Amino acid sequence: MKYIFCLFFSLIILSANAFTDPNTLLEELKTEIAKKNIYDSSKEARIRKLKAYQSNLSQTNYDARFDTWDKLYTEYKSYQFDSAYVYVDKMISLSKVTGNKPKEYYSYVRMAFILLSSGMFNETFDYLRKVNVKALSNTDKVDYYFFLGRCNYDLANYSNDKYFSPDYIKAGNKYIDSAVSFCGNDHIMHTYLLGLKDYQEKNYGEGRLRFKKLLEKDMPISMHLRAMVSCSLGAICLEDNERQEGLNLMMRAAIADIKSSTRETVALYTLAELLYKQGNIKDAYSFIQLAKADADFYGARQRKIQIASILPLIAAAELNNTEHQKNRFLVFLLIITALALLVVFFLLMIINQLKKLKVKEAIIEGKNVQLNHINAKLIEDAKIKEEYIGQFFKAISGYIVKLENLKISIDAKLSMKKYDAIHTFVNNIDIKKERESLYYSFDHIFLKIFPNFITVFNSLFAEKDQIWPDEDEVLNTDLRIFALIRMGITDNETIAKILEYSVNTIYVYKMRIKAKSLHPDQFEQRIMDIKAFDYE
Incomplete structure (x- = not known):
């Protein structure tokens, strides 16, 4: 009944993960990558603090120096191989100088981990062979056998053939069983080790349940272990052909690696390979470059070889x-x-x-x-x-x-x-009066047609030179000459006959008046521009 409940609960969690939007996870991963320096800066700050502390320790304070180097090693072990090696080597040297065998064996186990992480399998076995297991605590025994198991698993993966890989896996499983036997109350490590063994034995159902249990929200696991569990569960999903769920878990593992400043990592490399196969070349290239930078920074030889095998393909595709x-x-x-x-x-x-x-x-x-x-x-x-x-x-x-x-x-x-x-009777005919009557009629008709003639005409002169008719006149001779011109009668001879003047007199009148105008050159044209009645 308990098994059925666990299976049901795991299916619920799996369904929830299946509905996780991969694009959302991908964006979250890119966001965390952008914050990578922040996480690394936090780690570097802890390292500086430890270094400052150990520099003030007395040379005879062996225990404090050993513990501080151990803490520095812990900070470096998944971050930078060379630095981790320096401090674990100091731990080994100090243990030998002080003759403390348990600490010497403890240091060998610590050395084995970074050698294994760097891909130096022979060296890993060499250091682990130096260890007297009986002198280790149960916790250190778990690490000892776990490292032996993992070393065999990694060799099986590296060989990847039907001749040697099965033997490596069989040996690895025996070491994992030994590690499990020393877990005691450490249920987290106990579950993780069994899940790892299930994966190697292709018992994916059991392995899936164990890893999912570790990823429950209330499970107090470190960010580094969360990355390892997510990566292992992702590998199971990929083996079961659940590619999208496997991809999601690899992204979660990569996010956890970044948050824990882990440079020795599998998730980014695997994720890049998966994205490459899906056709997402841009992100695959970005992640494989980051994985390469991490491997170079840490000094992981095996990881460099793995990355080198696929980097040219992704680079060519990019x-x-x-x-x-x-x-x-x-x-x-x-x-x-x-x-x-x-x-x-x-x-x-x-x-x-x-x-x-x-x-x-x-x-x-x-x-x-x-x-x-x-x-x-x-x-x-x-x-x-x-x-x-x-x-x-x-x-x-x-x-x-x-x-x-x-x-x-x-x-x-x-x-x-x-x-x-x-x-x-003939003498009584007044020709002058008749002519004046004719002029009077002409003047009235002209002003009826051009009512503004006199005003506009005088606007062309300075005030002292303006020509205005007397009170008993409608038009005077000067105005009448230019009235005839405005009517279109421009010939001096015709004007002279109408007004009974000589041609020369008319010419003199015109020139004299024109000379006084404000615009002599345009005078006659301006006379012609005087508007008649409003005919629009």
């Missing part, structure tokens, strides 16, 4: 991917350039058409102005003709009546031979 992206970008750039040139071409065409259109619009506008001017002139001429023709028809009709009456009167007087009366 190069191809980069070239592909570059080619796509070039094609895109060419398309954009072609479109830009096409747009520029059409833009130039449109600008050219707009210029032509503007020229045509300017021509049309000019024609419209001319037409408006012509229309205005025609309307003006029509009004002038209407006013003056009507008036002159009226005047001529009056003169015809007068001539008719004159003829009748003269005929009557001739028939009666009253010649003196005819002479008197």
Whole structure:
């Protein structure tokens, strides 16, 4: 019943993990990678503090020096091989000097771990053979047998054949059994070791349950062990062809490695390989480069060999991917350039058409102005003709009546031979008065057509030179000359006949008045620009 409950609980956890968004985990991993220096800085700070402490210790305080070196070794053991080696070597030397065999054997076990992590299998066995197991504590015995088991497992993985690997695994399992027998109340290590053995024996169901139990939230395991368990569980999922769950667990393992500043790691390398196979070349290349940097920093020979076997493949794929992206970008750039040139071409065409259109619009506008001017002139001429023709028809009709009456009167007087009366009658005709009447009519009609003529005309002169008609005048002679010019009568001889002056007199009048104008060169044009009545 207990087994069924555990299986049910594990399935629930597995289902929850299955629904974890891999993209979210991938982004979380990238975020933690960006914070890698922060975690490493924290470790370096602890190391500096320990170094400062040990530098102040007395040379005769052997126990304190040994314990401090052991703590420094612990900080370095999964972080940097060379530094860890320095301090464990000091521990060995001090143990020999003081003749403390238990500490010497303890130090050999510690040395074996970093040698194993660095991939030096023969050296690992050499140091472990020096150990008198009976002199170790139970906790150290667990480590001793665990390292022997792991060393055999790593050799099996390194050999990876059907001839030697099974023997290495069999030997490794025996050592793991020995390690388990000394775990006592350390249930965490007990569970982890059995899970590791289950994995090597391909007993994936049992191994899965054990590893999942260790990953429960209330399980007090270190971040480094969490990384190891996640990586082992991920390997089981991959063996069971649960690739996405395996990928997720490898990402969780990599995150835990980064948080614990572990440089001797399998997770990033495995993750890079998985992403490469999935076609995520960009992230695979990024992670394999980071895994290589970690292996170089730590000094893990075996890991360097593993990374070197796949790095060229991922790098080549990344190069191809980069070239592909570059080619796509070039094609895109060419398309954009072609479109830009096409747009520029059409833009130039449109600008050219707009210029032509503007020229045509300017021509049309000019024609419209001319037409408006012509229309205005025609309307003006029509009004002038209407006013003056009507008036002159009226005047001529009056003169015809007068001539008719004159003829009748003269005929009557001739028939009666009253010649003196005819002479008197003719003398009574006042030509001057008739001419003044004609001027009066002309002036009134002109001002009716050009009501602002006098005002606009005088605006062309300084105040002292302005010409205004007297109170009993409508227009005076000066104004009448330019009124005739505004009417379109510009010939001096014609003006002279109308006003009964000599041609020379008219010319002198015009020149004298023009000379006083504010704008002599434009004077006559400005006279012609004086507007008639509002005909719009």
